[in-house]
Structures are given as structure tokens and as C-alpha cells.
């Protein structure tokens with residue numbers, strides 16, 4: 427039986443269903459698999475030519491016992507989750523340019539045009555599946571830096587077991603991302619704008635955490651979360667690392683580097699889990715923008731909260747990368763006592779300075795760099811002009827970081843994760859190129875411009891009271 431435990435050790439082990447539906451463990455810790463599955467090279471060779479959905483089934487079967495979800499139900503859940511993707515390969519890989527050393531994995535062919543769709547559709551389907559079976563209803567919350575919100579809102583449309591409340595900081599995300607949430611007409615999906623958040627989506631994450639900590643409110647609404655604190659999101663994201671690997675390397679066993687634009691570290695935490703499971707990764711390039719919390723922890727061993735900086739890659743303008751804790755747990759010997767100490771120190775002082783042994787362990791196989799706003803814009807322009815490929819600002823951060831940190835002499839290929847479609851960031855594209863090419867547009871974004879919006883709006887100062895009130899008595 428695969429069991430799920432809290433990284434801070436203060437909760438009894440639970441099965442997959444309980445870990446997913448509760449979001450966080452009762453001791454407020456993040457759930458992780460007690461043991462990550464191990465995958466042999468022979469197994470990897472056998473998986474090499476599988477489609478993305480076949481591979482997803484194989485990998486998820488290692489995390490989910492058949493007594494929790496039957497083989498047929500799991501296959502159906504997975505297939506339904508990728509029906510709305512516009513590319514037959516779901517998460518296709520292609521070379522960037524003719525050098526043969528840098529590759530791009532496009533993770534943005536889902537319904538809301540970001541990599542969040544890859545896991546979110548499945549996770550929401552999973553919630554709906556479990557809740558129907560139990561005959562229950564839940565309220566799920568998500569705070570967003572721009573892409574989780576649209577993905578969650580879209581996935582919840584028409585789900586009879588779920589009400590969704592999506593919180594966003596209006597000044598820090600694009601109008602296109604806002605409309606992907608506010609133009610939804612389904613009555614069970616609610617978009618909540620909170621203006622003036624000093625730390626952007628981190629403040630909204632905190633609001634969600636506070637509402638969860640209010641046991642009476644949590645029970646009254648049967649609250650859960652589909653943010654990347656939810657184990658299922660991170661587990662699901664391990665799959666695109668395997669698939670991207672198979673589509674990029676010539677032979678299984680060869681090393682591959684990955685460059686990943688990082689915000690809350692959910693995506694790259696999944697990558698580090700994939701490596702622990704047996705994926706032959708050379709190194710991970712932790713690509714950050716001018717918000718350098720992750721760069722500091724990998725390069726200096728200091729995990730500290732810093733003021734938010736507004737950048738063109740706004741979805742990774744995040745000051746507290748919550749999933750770093752999961753990575754730390756697996757990288758440093760799975761020790762809940764140490765985790766409790768570190769998280770406690772961070773909560774108290776806003777900072778942890780790791781000893782050199784811990785720093786070595788957490789950075790093993792990782793390098794990091796920070797890409798400036800000017801470099802992001804210049805990369806979009808250069809790649810468009812030279813390669814005729816339009817990067818979104820987050821992929822641009824990854825590509826620039828890959829070019830800076832790739833191995834020399836270059837035997838190892840680098841796969842850059844393109845996490846969003848450029849059409850979500852037209853102002854940045856226009857600033858970089860001076861115009862918006864056709865590749866920077868998308869029919870769904872154009873269509874949303876004509877639709878009516880439905881929004882609850884609050885200011886940061888009154889969000890606690892306001893959000894509680896509307897969640898109890900929705901008016902829209």
C-alpha cells in the first residue's frame with residue numbers, strides 16, 4: 427500500500443485519496459509519498475515510445491494503488507483529462523535552432539494555454555471522481571500568480587461536486603489571464619480580485635492558509651486546495667520530465683539537462699522527484715527572473731523572503747517557493763524533525779541559513795541563475811529573429827538561463843520547458859518586438875475579449891472579512 431506522510435511528521439500516514447482531498451496534512455505539513463517508486467533503465471527503455479497518456483498511466487500506477495482507483499477508472503480519468511489539448515502529442519518537444527543542443531518542450535497546448543493545465547485537468551477530475559464516489563461536495567480554493575487560476579477555473583466548469591474560488595492580484599497578472607477566469611459563466615466557479623497585495627499571490631496563498639487554519643470555516647465549506655501544495659499536482663508533473671526526456675535523447679541512459687522557469691518550485695520539485703525515481707538527468711537549471719529567492723538558496727544556501735519585484739515573466743514573481751520544502755525533504759534524508767526546525771525558523775524569522783552539508787545536499791545536481799528584465803525581452807527578440815520561434819516571457823527566462831549555464835564542451839542536450847503560450851502576454855511581446863506577430867495570438871484569448879466578466883472585488887485590507895462573507899453567501 428502506497429502511503430502518504432507529512433514532511434513535518436505530525437500526522438498519521440494516509441492513503442492517496444485522503445492525501446489528495448485534504449490538500450495539506452492535519453499538522454499543516456505538505457504530503458509526500460513515503461517512498462518514491464524506483465524505475466530501472468530497462469523499464470525506461472520499455473517506456474520510450476509510449477504516448478503521453480500511456481506513459482501517464484504507467485507512472486501514476488506507481489503512486490496510486492488499484493484498491494484506491496481501478497485500472498479502468500484510472501485510464502478513463504487520464505484520457506478525459508487530455509481530450510481538450512490541441513496538440514496530438516499533448517506536450518510536444520522540438521529542437522530550438524539547428525545546433526542540436528537546445529530543445530523546447532511546449533507545455534501550453536491545454537485549454538488555458540499554460541503548463542498548469544497539464545496537471546490541473548487531471549487533479550480536478552480526480553477530486554470529482556472521489557467526491558462522487560463518497561457522495562460529497564467540496565469547495566476548492568486556489569491563489570494564482572496568473573496561470574494556476576485560469577487552469578483551475580476552467581477545469582472546474584460543470585463539475586457537480588465542486589465549488590471553486592480563485593483569488594488573483596489584479597495589478598500583477600495580465601488582462602488576458604484575468605479574463606480566462608472572470609468570463610467563465612459556470613455558476614460553480616468564482617473569480618475574486620484582491621487589489622493592493624504587497625506580496626502579490628503570496629499574500630493570497632497566506633489568506634488561503636488562514637482560511638484553512640480556521641477549523642470552523644474549513645468544516646463549514648468542506649475546503650480543499652488545488653494549488654501546488656496538493657500532492658497530485660506535483661506527482662502529475664513528474665510525467666512530462668519522462669516524456670520530454672524520451673523525445674529528446676538519442677538513447678535511454680544518456681544524460682539530459684533541464685532548464686525550468688521557477689516560481690513556487692512545483693514544476694522543478696517534480697523534476698527532482700523524477701530524477702530520484704531514476705530519470706538520467708545531468709543537471710537542473712533553476713531559471714529565475716529578478717525575484718531571486720530560489721537562486722539564493724541554490725547558490726548561497728540562504729532561503730529568505732525578499733520583497734516582490736515586478737517583471738515581464740509575472741507568473742514567476744513569487745517570493746516564497748512553497749514546494750522547495752518538498753524538494754528539501756527528499757534531498758536531505760527525509761527527516762521530519764529537521765524539516766520542522768527549518769520551517770519553524772523560516773516562519774519565525776523569514777529566513778533560514780543552511781549549514782554547508784545541507785546546502786551541498788539540496789543543490790546536488792542543480793545550478794541557478796537570475797535573468798534580468800532586459801535579458802528576458804532581448805531573448806524573446808533574438809529567438810524570434812534568428813529562429814522564427816516566439817517564446818513567452820517564462821520560456822525566455824529558461825532559454826536564456828540554459829544558454830548561460832549549459833555544459834561546455836557541449837555533449838549534453840538541454841530541454842527548456844516552455845510553460846505558457848505567448849498570447850497570454852501580448853504587452854511583453856509587443857515591448858520585446860515592437861509588434862505582435864500572428865504566433866503571439868490565440869483564438870481563445872481573442873474570443874474572451876467579447877465576453878462579460880463576473881468578479882468579486884476586494885482590497886487587501888478587507889480581504890479576510892470580504893472573502894469569508896462571499897464564500898458563505900455568493901451573490902453572483
Ligand SMILES: Cc1ncc(COP(=O)(O)O)c(C=O)c1O
Nearest residue numbers: 573689690691692693741845846
Ligand atoms: C508560465 C509559468 N511558468 C512557470 C511557472 C513556475 O512554476 P512553479 O510555480 O511550479 O515553479 C508558473 C507558475 O507559477 C507559470 O505560470
